[in-house]
Amino acid sequence: MSSSASSSVEAPAQAPPEGAPTVIRLPEHTVEVVSDSGEGAQKCSQLFGRVSARMGNGVWTVEIIPAEIQPPARTPGSASGNRIRLGTAPVTNWGDEANLVVAFNEQVLLSRHRLDAMAENAIVLIESQWESHEDPTIRQEWQTAMEELEQRSYRFIRVPMEEECQKILEIPARGKNMFALGMLAGIYGRDLDILRMLIAREFRRKAQEVIDINIALLEAGHRWALENLDFRVEVPIEKPDQAMVVMNGNQAVGLGAIAAGMELCAMYPITPATSASHYLSDVFEDFGGIVHQAEDEIAAAGVAIGASYAGKVAFTIT
Numbered sequence: 001m002s003s004s005a006s007s008s009v010e011a012p013a014q015a016p017p018e019g020a021p022t023v024i025r026l027p028e029h030t031v032e033v034v035s036d037s038g039e040g041a042q043k044c045s046q047l048f049g050r051v052s053a054r055m056g057n058g059v060w061t062v063e064i065i066p067a068e069i070q071p072p073a074r075t076p077g078s079a080s081g082n083r084i085r086l087g088t089a090p091v092t093n094w095g096d097e098a099n100l101v102v103a104f105n106e107q108v109l110l111s112r113h114r115l116d117a118m119a120e121n122a123i124v125l126i127e128s129q130w131e132s133h134e135d136p137t138i139r140q141e142w143q144t145a146m147e148e149l150e151q152r153s154y155r156f157i158r159v160p161m162e163e164e165c166q167k168i169l170e171i172p173a174r175g176k177n178m179f180a181l182g183m184l185a186g187i188y189g190r191d192l193d194i195l196r197m198l199i200a201r202e203f204r205r206k207a208q209e210v211i212d213i214n215i216a217l218l219e220a221g222h223r224w225a226l227e228n229l230d231f232r233v234e235v236p237i238e239k240p241d242q243a244m245v246v247m248n249g250n251q252a253v254g255l256g257a258i259a260a261g262m263e264l265c266a267m268y269p270i271t272p273a274t275s276a277s278h279y280l281s282d283v284f285e286d287f288g289g290i291v292h293q294a295e296d297e298i299a300a301a302g303v304a305i306g307a308s309y310a311g312k313v314a315f316t317i318t
Contacts, residue, residue, distance in 0.1 A: 021189050025234045027088045029188075030095045030119075033180055034081035034112060035104035036073045037066050040177030042208030044102075046248070047181055051190045053246040054309055056237035058087035061248065062094040063272045064112075074141070076111035082251045083117075086188070086235045100187070100233070102180045104161070105130055106145040121153050123231070125183060127176070127252055128158035154229050157229065159183070164224055168216050175217040182221020188233050192222060250276035257315060264314040265291045266303035 013014070031048070035041035040064060053059045064081045071078040085095045097119040103109040103126045112118055130142045165172035165179050178199070185195060196215050203211045253276045257265065265284060267277035276296075281291045294300035297318045307314035 021229065022231045023234055024231060025236070027235070028086060028091065028095075028236050029100065029233050030083060030085045030098045031102075031184065031188075032064070032081060032083045032098040032112060032117070033099050033102045033177075033184075034064060034079050034108040035176070036078045036108060037071055039079040039080070039104055039173065041081035041102075041104065041180075043202070044177040044181045044184075045084055047195065047202065048184050048188075048190070049082070049084045049248070050198055050246060051185070051194045052084070052086050052188070054194055055191055056239050057235055058089055058091040060085045060087075060091040060094050065134065065271055073104055074107045074138070076107055076114065079108035079111035081108075088236045088238055101125070101184065103127065104176055104180075106149070107282050109149065110145050111152040113152070118152075118154065121155065123155045123157065124149075125157050125159050125180075127161045129160065129162040131158070139215075159224075164220055165217060167203075167222060169213060175213070178214045178217035179221035179224075182223070183225040183229075184224030185218070186222045187229065187231070188235070192219070205287065248275070251279050254279040254283070258284070261313055262315055263289055263312045264307045265289065265317060266294055266300040266307070267291065267317045268294050268297045268300045268312060270297070270318055273317050280317075 012120075031045075033041040033045045033048075045061065049059050051062045061084050064079055064083065066078055066080050068077060081138075083094050083098060085093075087093050096226050098112070098117055099119050100123045101109065101112065101118060103112075103124060105127055109124065109126060118124075130138055132141050135144070159180055161176045162172045165175040169175040181195070184190065185192060195218055199214050199218065200211050203214060250273070257280065265277060265280050267273075269277065277291060277293075280289065284291050292303055296302050297316075300316045300318060304314040304316040
């Protein structure tokens with residue numbers, strides 16, 4: 001891994017790399033995308049996992065979930081996102097350490113660092129705006145955090161996410177996740193046509209303008225990575241000899257409920273279970289099922305119990 005320095009390195013965000021990029025070719029590689037809660041790191045990661053699976057890589061994802069429902073922004077406790085482990089062969093666990101991390105601020109990165117979630121020579125793509133922020137408190141938080149982080153041999157690459165997203169979106173914070181997805185697509189050689197299709201499907205209930213903006217952000221991140229990063233990561237793909245299904249664990253839960261003959265899903269939305277009931281909301285009626293959203297978790301359990309007394313095969317997700 002010649003692109004991972006043996007000591008902390010600062011890479012300029014503006015100057016494009018000279019010569020051909022270094023290609024890191026490995027049978028597996030682990031990525032994390034972390035942000036404050038609500039900034040979209042999980043959406044970015046889920047789409048990256050899906051495109052990688054569709055292209056033929058083995059994929060394992062796990063959510064990074066803050067302990068608080070609404071933690072204060074820019075604190076280690078606000079870290080939210082996903083780990084995605086890619087492999088040439090099937091992947092059966094999330095691994096020990098991330099080899100590459102995309103961080104929307106230095107505080108969420110501290111959380112992963114303190115949990116020893118990052119490899120000693122991990123490459124870190126970090127939002128650069130905090131280093132020169134107009135608020136002196138934020139600049140000091142950056143400096144203090146970086147002093148701690150630079151005790152390891154991470155390679156830091158500062159990325160002007162805010163600046164680049166502002167060229168496309170009036171509120172750039174809403175677009176960083178798609179910009180980050182584009183960077184990952186450039187680094188790992190992901191198929192942009194598949195990603196465009198996945199984005200259109202993800203936002204199919206939104207206006208076309210929303211889809212177009214998200215695709216523009218994807219393409220901007222991809223372009224930035226190709227023009228500014230001096231490395232690429234290749235995890236070889238071995239095409240399966242039979243048809244495969246791409247799904248996450250919560251979709252598998254939903255399919256299992258259908259296969260088991262369940263008739264009623266009583267739910268209350270809460271991370272990380274919400275997407276299982278969202279999936280069922282899309283398909284359950286086609287199999288004669290009903291999804292009911294209750295006012296809280298106890299009510300959802302009560303609805304399931306009541307329905308079972310009435311002769312329905314019911315369950316709750318929470």
